[in-house]
Amino acid sequence: MSPLRRQIDAYREYLTHERRAAARTVEHYGRDLQTLVTFVEGRRRPADAAKLEVIDLRGWLGEQARRCSSTTIARRISAVKGLFRFLRRRGEVDRDPAAQLASPKVRRTLPKVLSAESAGALVESPRPVPKRTPRARELSTASASRDRAILELLYGSGLRLSEIAGLDLDDVDLGAGTARVLGKGSKERVVPLGPPCVSALAEWRAVRLVLRSSKMPAHATALFVGRAGTRLGVRRIETLVKRYGAVASGRNDVHPHALRHSCATHMLEGGADLRAIQELLGHSSLATTQRYTHVSIEHVMKQYDAAHPLAARRSPPAANK
Numbered sequence: 655m656s657p658l659r660r661q662i663d664a665y666r667e668y669l670t671h672e673r674r675a676a677a678r679t680v681e682h683y684g685r686d687l688q689t690l691v692t693f694v695e696g697r698r699r700p701a702d703a704a705k706l707e708v709i710d711l712r713g714w715l716g717e718q719a720r721r722c723s724s725t726t727i728a729r730r731i732s733a734v735k736g737l738f739r740f741l742r743r744r745g746e747v748d749r750d751p752a753a754q755l756a757s758p759k760v761r762r763t764l765p766k767v768l769s770a771e772s773a774g775a776l777v778e779s780p781r782p783v784p785k786r787t788p789r790a791r792e793l794s795t796a797s798a799s800r801d802r803a804i805l806e807l808l809y810g811s812g813l814r815l816s817e818i819a820g821l822d823l824d825d826v827d828l829g830a831g832t833a834r835v836l837g838k839g840s841k842e843r844v845v846p847l848g849p850p851c852v853s854a855l856a857e858w859r860a861v862r863l864v865l866r867s868s869k870m871p872a873h874a875t876a877l878f879v880g881r882a883g884t885r886l887g888v889r890r891i892e893t894l895v896k897r898y899g900a901v902a903s904g905r906n907d908v909h910p911h912a913l914r915h916s917c918a919t920h921m922l923e924g925g926a927d928l929r930a931i932q933e934l935l936g937h938s939s940l941a942t943t944q945r946y947t948h949v950s951i952e953h954v955m956k957q958y959d960a961a962h963p964l965a966a967r968r969s970p971p972a973a974n975k
Contacts, residue, residue: 656691656695656701656702657701657702657703657704658690658691658694658701658702658703658706659691659701661702661703661737661741661746662684662687662688662691662737664740664744665683665687665736665737665740665741666680666683666684668740669683669736673839674839674840675839675840676816676838676839676840677816678816678888679838682729682733683729683732683733683736686726686729686730686733686734687730687733687734687737689714689718689730690711690714690730690734693710693713693714693717694706694710694714697713703737703738703741703746703747704741704746704747704748706751707751708751708752708754708755710751711734711751711752711755712755715727715730715731715755718730724758724759724760725760727757727758728757728758728760731752731755731757732757734752734755735752735753735755737752738750738751738752738753766909766911766912766915767912767915767916767919768903768908768912768913768916770916770920772902772903773809773913773916773920775902775903776805776809776898776899776902776903776908776913777802777805777806777809777810777850777913778802778902779805779898779901779902780797780798780799780801780802780805780898781798782794782795782797782798783798792861792864793864793865793881795861795864796858796861796862796864796865797865797881799854799857799858799860799861800858800862800865800878800879800886801894801898802854802857802858803851803854803855803857803858803878804818804878804886804891804894804895805895805898805913806848806850806851806854806855807833807847807851807855808895808910808913808914808917809913809914809916809917810847810848810850810851810917811833811845811846811847811848811851811917811934812845812913812914812917812918812934812935813833813835813845813914814837814838814910814911814914814936815888815891815892815910815911816888817835817836817837817936818878818891818910819878819885819886819887819888819891820836821833821835821876821877821878822875822876822877823859823875823876823877824875825877826847826855826877828847828852828855828856828859831846831847831848831849831852832844832845832846832847833845833847835936837936838936838938839938841936841938843933843936845934846934858878862877862879865879865880865881865883878891891910892909892910895908895909895910895913896908896909899912914935917934918931918934918935918943921934928940928943931943
């Protein structure tokens with residue numbers, strides 16, 4: 655194993671066990687840095703962070719820029735900067751060429767938000783599919799109940815995709831109407847569950863064993879399972895949300911985050927305190943939550959333009975010819 659591969663493996667271990675970074679963050683950073691390994695080895699450059707120069711890093715990023723978005727490039731720069739900071743603290747490198755890298759400007763777009771009517775229709779869209787055999791009908795009913803509960807958590811409590819996939823049975827207290835969630839950075843928080851969500855979860859738990867497999871005891875604690883009885887992964891949840899989004903709204907681009915964003919925006923429009931929304935969503939910074947104020951103001955302006963008799967006066971009069 656080359657020194658660079660060993661250094662990256664040590665950095666990933668540090669992120670996982672000391673920084674307690676999210677699994678997806680560790681996975682993405684690992685992939686990002688693997689492209690650096692491939693680049694330097696392909697050009698017969700030293701596969702050792704202590705021997706890399708800033709010109710090597712810029713050559714790597716230049717190659718990546720031809721096939722990656724500015725967002726991905728920014729993340730790869732963040733990954734390699736983190737790697738060199740880690741190695742300097744350990745004394746494995748005495749200089750940091752990554753510090754000379756400048757991240758590209760990434761345009762921050764406003765979150766995609768569904769209307770309350772569209773979000774409600776999406777959440778209520780799971781229905782059992784008519785089947786010929788009793789077993790097939792049982793499976794279809796159980797799957798619909800599971801999907802309804804997932805959608806209720808996304809929109810009703812604003813959970814992240816990874817947070818839903820990681821829920822265990824013991825994390826949900828239906829009596830108290832709460833769920834214990836492990837968010838980014840392994841930070842734990844308790845979120846409230848609305849009555850429709852509690853009802854949907856109770857219905858799902860009553861039929862959950864229909865999908866459970868005795869061959870998969872390791873996944874017995876998972877709240878949401880698939881047909882094989884194994885824990886439902888983030889990709890599977892993302893796929894089912896897109897499918898229901900197409901059924902409910904005719905759009906095939908509805909991402910689970912759209913429901914999370916809609917939850918926050920609709921709460922803000924309903925008068926919820928920004929700090930309360932921050933706690934609900936598990937944002938470490940209030941600045942992240944404040945993005946929703948822009949979405950809400952945009953919504954208010956549209957409503958004003960459509961309904962207020964003075965709205966037309968906001969447009970400047972046409973110039974006299």
